[in-house]
Amino acid sequence: MAYFSRNGFTPANRSIIKTPVTSYLANDREFVTVKDVKYASLNGVENDKNHNDFTVNERELEKVMEYAKCLIWNLLHLSEHQHIERETLLEFTATWSQFVRWRSFKRTELQFAHYSLMLELEGKLNALVKTHRQSDLIEISLSSQLNDQLNNSLDEMKYLRNIKFDEIRFDSK
Numbered sequence: 001m002a003y004f005s006r007n008g009f010t011p012a013n014r015s016i017i018k019t020p021v022t023s024y025l026a027n028d029r030e031f032v033t034v035k036d037v038k039y040a041s042l043n044g045v046e047n048d049k050n051h052n053d054f055t056v057n058e059r060e061l062e063k064v065m066e067y068a069k070c071l072i073w074n075l076l077h078l079s080e081h082q083h084i085e086r087e088t089l090l091e092f093t094a095t096w097s098q099f100v101r102w103r104s105f106k107r108t109e110l111q112f113a114h115y116s117l118m119l120e121l122e123g124k125l126n127a128l129v130k131t132h133r134q135s136d137l138i139e140i141s142l143s144s145q146l147n148d149q150l151n152n153s154l155d156e157m158k159y160l161r162n163i164k165f166d167e168i169r170f171d172s173k
Contacts, residue, residue, distance in 0.1 A: 070164070071095070084140060096121065104170075114156075128140070
């Protein structure tokens with residue numbers, strides 16, 4: 001958004017309001033330091049520039065859900081094995097962490113029913129990796145309650161297309 005506001009672009013149905021603090025002259029040009037930049041929607045309501053209230057389009061939400069479905073399915077699959085290699089768990093945990101830090105995922109906080117579950121599991125996976133630093137083989141065991149919750153989540157997302165783990169790509173959208 002900073003790039004767009006510097007270059008004169010504004011989000012759809014919004015205009016930029018700049019509140020100057022001071023202005024000064026240098027090399028015969030006037031410079032204005034800006035205290036705050038706010039986006040005013042056409043209906044007059046102002047929003048802080050850091051507030052992320054932009055709506056998520058249907059395709060973006062669907063992609064987040066497809067990735068979540070893939071991650072959940074893989075977690076269930078990994079938990080079925082007696083032990084998995086540490087490198088496999090590290091790669092899986094890194095991908096999960098990328099997912100919850102992905103801008104598209106963050107924007108779906110209000111629309112994606114499994115948002116908090118995905119955040120919670122990322123923390124648990126990172127804790128598992130930290131507690132087994134010296135182990136080459138690690139066991140992932142899920143409680144029956146968590147296992148049921150994950151399976152229910154998969155059932156809710158069953159209409160989404162199935163993607164493979166290596167197809168997950170986090171773009172800058």
